[in-house]
Amino acid sequence: MQQYLIEGFQQIANIQTVLWMAIGSVLGIILGALPGLTATMGIALMMPISFQLPSATGIGLLLAVYCGAVSGASIPAILLGIPGNPNAIATTEDGYLMTRKGKAGEALGGAVIASFIGGVGSLLCLVLFSPLIAKLTLAFGPAEKTTLALVGLLIIASVSGDNLVKGIMMGAFGMILAFFGTDPYSGQLRIPFSHLLAHTPLAKGLDLTSTLIGLFGISQVFAEMKNINKPQTQKADANIGRIFPPFKKILSMWKIALSSLGIGTLIGAIPGTGASIAVFMARNAAENIAAGSKGKLDMPGTGCLEGVFAPEVANNAVTGGALIPALALGIPGDSATAVLIGALMIKGVTPGFQLFTQNMSLVYAIFMTLLLSNVFMALFQLAGVHLYPKILSVPTRILMPMVLILSFIGSYAIAGQATIAGVYNMGVALVMGIIGYYLKKDGYPISPIVLGLILGGMFEENFRRAVKLAGGNYFVFFTKPICLIFIAVSIVSLVVPVMNRKKKAKAKEKNRCK
Amino acid sequence: MKSFFRTHKKLPLVSLVLSVFYFIYVISMGNTKMAGDEIGGDPGGMVLPMVMACVLFACSLYLFLTDKPKTQNPVALGKEERSLFMLTLISSILYILVIRCLGFIPCTAILLFMLCFSNLRGSVRYEDWVFYLSGAFVSLALELAIYSVCRSLTRALLMAGRKGSIPSVFGSSAMVVFIVLVVTTAFVVLLSVLYHRLCKEKETTFSSCGLSVLLSVATTQYLYVIFKQLFLVELVKGLITW
Numbered sequence: 001m002q003q004y005l006i007e008g009f010q011q012i013a014n015i016q017t018v019l020w021m022a023i024g025s026v027l028g029i030i031l032g033a034l035p036g037l038t039a040t041m042g043i044a045l046m047m048p049i050s051f052q053l054p055s056a057t058g059i060g061l062l063l064a065v066y067c068g069a070v071s072g073a074s075i076p077a078i079l080l081g082i083p084g085n086p087n088a089i090a091t092t093e094d095g096y097l098m099t100r101k102g103k104a105g106e107a108l109g110g111a112v113i114a115s116f117i118g119g120v121g122s123l124l125c126l127v128l129f130s131p132l133i134a135k136l137t138l139a140f141g142p143a144e145k146t147t148l149a150l151v152g153l154l155i156i157a158s159v160s161g162d163n164l165v166k167g168i169m170m171g172a173f174g175m176i177l178a179f180f181g182t183d184p185y186s187g188q189l190r191i192p193f194s195h196l197l198a199h200t201p202l203a204k205g206l207d208l209t210s211t212l213i214g215l216f217g218i219s220q221v222f223a224e225m226k227n228i229n230k231p232q233t234q235k236a237d238a239n240i241g242r243i244f245p246p247f248k249k250i251l252s253m254w255k256i257a258l259s260s261l262g263i264g265t266l267i268g269a270i271p272g273t274g275a276s277i278a279v280f281m282a283r284n285a286a287e288n289i290a291a292g293s294k295g296k297l298d299m300p301g302t303g304c305l306e307g308v309f310a311p312e313v314a315n316n317a318v319t320g321g322a323l324i325p326a327l328a329l330g331i332p333g334d335s336a337t338a339v340l341i342g343a344l345m346i347k348g349v350t351p352g353f354q355l356f357t358q359n360m361s362l363v364y365a366i367f368m369t370l371l372l373s374n375v376f377m378a379l380f381q382l383a384g385v386h387l388y389p390k391i392l393s394v395p396t397r398i399l400m401p402m403v404l405i406l407s408f409i410g411s412y413a414i415a416g417q418a419t420i421a422g423v424y425n426m427g428v429a430l431v432m433g434i435i436g437y438y439l440k441k442d443g444y445p446i447s448p449i450v451l452g453l454i455l456g457g458m459f460e461e462n463f464r465r466a467v468k469l470a471g472g473n474y475f476v477f478f479t480k481p482i483c484l485i486f487i488a489v490s491i492v493s494l495v496v497p498v499m500n501r502k503k504k505a506k507a508k509e510k511n512r513c514k
Numbered sequence: 515m516k517s518f519f520r521t522h523k524k525l526p527l528v529s530l531v532l533s534v535f536y537f538i539y540v541i542s543m544g545n546t547k548m549a550g551d552e553i554g555g556d557p558g559g560m561v562l563p564m565v566m567a568c569v570l571f572a573c574s575l576y577l578f579l580t581d582k583p584k585t586q587n588p589v590a591l592g593k594e595e596r597s598l599f600m601l602t603l604i605s606s607i608l609y610i611l612v613i614r615c616l617g618f619i620p621c622t623a624i625l626l627f628m629l630c631f632s633n634l635r636g637s638v639r640y641e642d643w644v645f646y647l648s649g650a651f652v653s654l655a656l657e658l659a660i661y662s663v664c665r666s667l668t669r670a671l672l673m674a675g676r677k678g679s680i681p682s683v684f685g686s687s688a689m690v691v692f693i694v695l696v697v698t699t700a701f702v703v704l705l706s707v708l709y710h711r712l713c714k715e716k717e718t719t720f721s722s723c724g725l726s727v728l729l730s731v732a733t734t735q736y737l738y739v740i741f742k743q744l745f746l747v748e749l750v751k752g753l754i755t756w
Binding site: 049173185192222317318405407408412413419426444460471 | 525549557570574580594630725740749
């Protein structure tokens with residue numbers, strides 16, 4: 001272990017890694033702070049750059065963007081009352097109330113400290129649990145891997161968006177996209193118009209990076225068109241005031257920090273759930289803790305630090321939590337980690353037990369870069385407190401052309417020296433961007449497409465191998481206990497969200513009748 | 515027909531048709547077997563694509579019948595935004611089609627200028643054509659100027675480094691990139707000072723044009739230095755042969 005630890009450290013202990021991670025962290029904070037730009041989009045746009053860097057440095061860059069963007073979303077939530085992305089919705093109420101009370105600095109400082117606690121705490125859970133979970137996958141054969149991929153896909157499909165059928169449809173669409181290219185076992189071309197496209201880069205299938213850039217980057221450029229003529233420069237309160245909240249106050253919130261950390265990590269580790277659920281659960285838990293504190297803690301919702309601290313610990317705890325299934329099983333916790341897995345796969349790194357046995361030094365390097373990402377996030381966010389009002393005044397109408405061109409160049413750059421492949425990649429990104437735009441517009445979730453794309457290949461290979469080993473028996477998946485557990489989880493993941501939605505609809509109707 | 519589309523969403527219909535075509539395509543492709551599958555048992559390469567086509571078809575049909583469009587669509591684009599949408603789409607397609615002939619630098623500089631200017635104006639206005647033309651020309655000219663300076667500097671430094679006429683550290687590729695980045699930044703700062711001097715009144719067509727030129731030149735040059743010089747990506751030269 002010590003040897004791997006040293007090797008992992010060697011991979012990141014260089015100026016290049018530190019510099020790129022610092023850039024990634026600043027970029028992530030800015031991306032998170034600007035409404036309309038998301039962590040997933042940032043990671044997708046940075047993928048081509050990470051592709052050019054050594055594995056640990058490239059992954060470090062993406063993790064720095066991820067942590068920075070999750071934490072940076074609290075800045076507009078606190079200063080403007082508008083969350084940078086859904087991760088910071090629960091921070092808005094208390095954060096903005098604190099700003100109006102003249103305590104913007106304390107809220108921002110508290111949010112940074114909370115984010116750091118959440119990030120580092122969940123990293124500890126990641127270090128402890130991911131190798132154990134990865135070990136479990138030793139018992140997985142092709143049948144188990146097939147059902148595992150199915151679980152990941154169905155969970156994401158069922159919880160993302162408000163319509164189960166739309167989620168499943170997008171998952172199937174992603175799988176179909178993954179099937180384009182060559183048959184994994186016979187090598188036969190599986191693309192429409194193969195007589196035309198056989199000698200083009202499309203014969204290898206859709207480029208994953210370009211597809212992700214299109215779905216998350218270019219689609220957002222088109223989606224933001226509707227806001228182009230809306231007033232964009234919102235003046236943030238420049239009076240930041242004192243930055244650090246009193247140390248005693250932070251210590252008094254240890255129960256809130258612990259509960260939010262647990263909630264964030266656990267929710268993050270459940271595929272498909274994400275930070276937007278964790279933050280509200282953490283806030284609710286904080287309300288209960290404050291209610292039982294006999295007046296020692298302020299009640300969230302009244303413009304107090306507790307209401308900022310709880311969701312901010314939780315949303316950054318999700319980053320480490322989401323990486324547990326991502327690294328151990330190859331099943332992402334949210335769309336951002338789905339893109340991260342895509343980046344790992346492009347680098348030739350397959351998450352799962354193999355990663356933990358054959359490339360343990362890289363695993364340690366990933367853990368260390370996550371720690372460094374959190375340190376950078378805290379440092380840069382505190383250092384730039386007085387710059388935020390200026391950053392927030394950058395209008396999206398200026399940013400969107402940059403995002404578009406970065407998306408094109410990013411997908412082009414993946415091809416390296418092959419200019420024709422680069423141009424094809426740009427075409428793929430544009431087509432996927434347009435598809436993504438229309439899908440988003442009609443309320444179709446994008447995450448299941450990404451999952452379908454990433455897991456499609458693994459699903460097909462293992463499905464065919466499992467059936468082949470069983471002598472053509474399709475019921476092999478119902479004869480193995482681990483498969484049965486996964487099938488049961490799949491069914492539960494489909495049924496529970498439907499029941500919850502029905503319950504909510506009934507409650508709404510009741511409220512209306514009243 | 516119009517009333518039909520008013521009561522039914524188009525997207526499920528499109529995916530319904532696509533799933534049917536995909537199903538037919540999968541069938542026509544034929545089944546493929548694993549190499550060495552003489553004993554049998556391999557379900558073949560057709561099974562999963564067919565299943566997915568069926569799932570897509572079933573979901574599309576369900577959504578086509580049940581998912582009705584909202585009477586007032588909050589995300590619908592207005593006339594001005596629609597013109598911007600079309601400009602972005604058409605110019606993106608053109609960018610991809612002509613980048614290999616014209617080259618990365620001219621295409622990127624012009625596309626960025628056009629999009630920034632249109633976005634800042636809030637729509638595509640025909641009366642702005644003079645600004646479009648002159649702005650695109652100025653962006654291109656400035657970009658070519660800074661590109662030529664940086665290119666000459668890069669060549670000179672690398673050559674001098676190789677000959678040993680300057681300390682080897684200044685001739686290393688990393689240091690050359692750093693120097694080029696510094697020169698680019700100095701040029702961008704100079705341009706922004708010039709912009710602030712010339713465009714004292716903000717929100718005018720002239721100032722939007724000036725800002726777009728500045729953004730276009732700065733972004734194109736930084737992207738070029740980072741991707742071409744730092745990551746050695748082969749950005750197409752096109753017409754810019756020097």
